[in-house]
Amino acid sequence: MSCGDIRDLSLADQGKRRTEWAFQSMPVLQSIRKQFIKTQPLAGIRIAACLPVTPETANLMITLRDGGAAASLCAPDARSTEDEVAATLVRDYHIPVFAIRDAPSEIAAAHVQSALDSQPHITMDTGMELLNTVHTRRPELLDNIAGGVEETATGAVRLRAMARQGTLRYPVMAINDSSTKRLYDNRLGTGQSVIDAILRSVNILLAGCHFVVAGFGWCGRGIAWRARGMGAAVIVTEVDPIRAIEAAMDGFRVMSMAEAAAIGEVFVTATGGRSVITRDHVERMKNGAVLCNAGNPGMEIDLDALSKLVSAQRPVRDHAEEYALRDGRRVYVLGGGRPINFLAAEGHPATVMDVNFANQALAVEHLVKHTETLESRVYPVPAELDRRVARIKLESMGVKIDRLTLEQEQYLANSPDGT
Ligand SMILES: NC(=O)c1ccc[n+]([C@@H]2O[C@H](COP(=O)([O-])OP(=O)(O)OC[C@H]3O[C@@H](n4cnc5c(N)ncnc54)[C@H](O)[C@@H]3O)[C@@H](O)[C@H]2O)c1
Structure with missing residues (x-):
């Protein structure tokens, strides 16, 4: 061979x-x-x-x-x-x-x-x-x-x-x-490395920042909780009512992307879908908004549509591209819309x-x-x-857990009454 x-x-x-x-x-x-x-x-x-x-x-x-x-x-x-x-x-x-x-x-x-x-x-x-x-x-x-x-x-x-x-x-x-x-890679790994990648790319203070996470799945949960841990005011957008209610009950603000677009300073997509951030959303965004993706490579932020709003484009830092919009605002796209944690951090x-x-x-x-x-x-x-x-x-990790006793096993297998 x-x-x-x-x-x-x-x-x-x-x-x-x-x-x-x-x-x-x-x-x-x-x-x-x-x-x-x-x-x-x-x-x-x-x-x-x-x-x-x-x-x-x-x-x-x-x-x-x-x-x-x-x-x-x-x-x-x-x-x-x-x-x-x-x-x-x-x-x-x-x-x-x-x-x-x-x-x-x-x-x-x-x-x-x-x-x-x-x-x-x-x-x-x-x-x-x-x-x-x-x-x-x-x-x-x-x-x-x-x-x-x-x-x-x-x-x-x-x-x-x-x-x-x-x-x-x-x-x-x-x-x-x-x-x-799902626990280790999507929630813990992606949660940590996406935050790491954003900090390495644009070195912003997350405390007090309006941080929008699109998708409250395994990755989105990890990112949202870690961003909250850094003091960010986290907003979640979802399409699944069960995931949305979980986010709301966990204390995150939940709203549509159309609404979140006008509030957020940092946006992270983690849905696995496409066109989650569109031209309409960018038109509402604040000057200086930072956009990145942790999910579907190159698909979640609609960069083709964004380029139609742009008068000039230039790299400003490693993995950070500035889009100057025709109305004078600027937004920053990290990693060209590819999963940012693999590009700007170490995976x-x-x-x-x-x-x-x-x-x-x-x-x-x-x-x-x-x-x-x-x-x-x-x-x-x-x-x-x-x-x-x-x-x-x-x-x-040196962690010991209990095992079911025979009695417990038999009870769970045969209990006629349930609870
Ligand atoms: N970057 C990484 O390191 C990494 C690691 C693991 C997985 N991923 C990728 O991240 C993506 C998400 O993975 P996951 O395990 O969290 O999946 P998941 O299915 O658990 O979660 C995705 C969530 O996004 C929601 N969603 C779908 N379309 C939406 C939209 N338009 N707006 C808002 N919410 C929307 C879904 O309802 C779901 O709750 C996948 O593409 C996966 O391949 C990336």
Whole structure:
């Protein structure tokens, strides 16, 4: 098998240090790796992964390799590769990597094809790149493929649509549906790193600032609570009455985006949808409003419509673009509408990715074990795997919890009267 296509093998020392450092904060993956080394559940399995090439991903790939898999890695977009990590994976861990930071699009596309040339049994995606490529351009690989895992919420929604239309050709496990992933990644990780990214991009004082969060889902809740923790006056916009009432009962102001547009100083979209902030909204905004997105890449803020209001546009800081409107106001868009925490901050801490990647490693093991029975549809991570991740995490924190006694179990299983 090819050893890959990376920028520079001489960066490997730095990549190894960073990978080992991240591993210290990944106790759940450490535990799974130990077990994989003993039981070799992935012996003979070929895996192609399309994930950001980071120290945390490196540890996932090493865990899969240690479980017996032949794994290769490419990147979902040109910005998400850390060249030094790619170098250590190739030099020190003998895992083929096809990823170069800022590679032109035709090279990035060729890298995806190269990862698939390994003729994988399992695909691992964050945004469906490998799965889409197999379904549209490499259908000859379908016969070999036992299943896939998909990390994102948006990916899971699209995969379910494919399954409904009968076009999904192999089983996929939706990592986003696991409770531990949602808690750690969407709520805690995104909550913290979005605030971090806003501060790094525009260095504003959040205390007293009117901070609008669109979407009170897993990510939106995390962002709203963290912004409140910094002293911001947080406003939530929603389309789901249940989520909206939860936000209101948590003490947030809830209103329509049309109303919030005139009040907010910072706007963060986290809905997974599109055109959440439109031209009409921008027309109402205060001078100096800051707009950013944590959800669907490039879709939630309607930048095409915004550009029609603009007389001039210029970068003012790293990741901050000033839009001078014809009426003299200025608004600032962070990261070109792409998820700001991955651009201006450092994405999620290793502790968060530990939980995500533990779910991914166990999901791959589950797919391999149950190849015969799984159908071409989208499966959530089984509850027992989710609980196993939570249990290992708690152990690593030194936290002990109660267990149901036999009497309690029997009571809950058989109680004829209920409460
Ligand atoms: N940036 C990151 O680090 C990161 C991490 C995880 C997920 N995500 C992405 O963030 C997005 C949200 O994920 P989630 O887990 O919070 O999803 P979720 O389904 O839990 O929450 C989305 C919420 O947005 C609401 N919503 C939908 N359209 C809306 C609109 N027009 N206006 C206001 N509210 C609207 C929904 O009712 C829902 O409550 C997805 O695109 C997901 O892929 C980003």
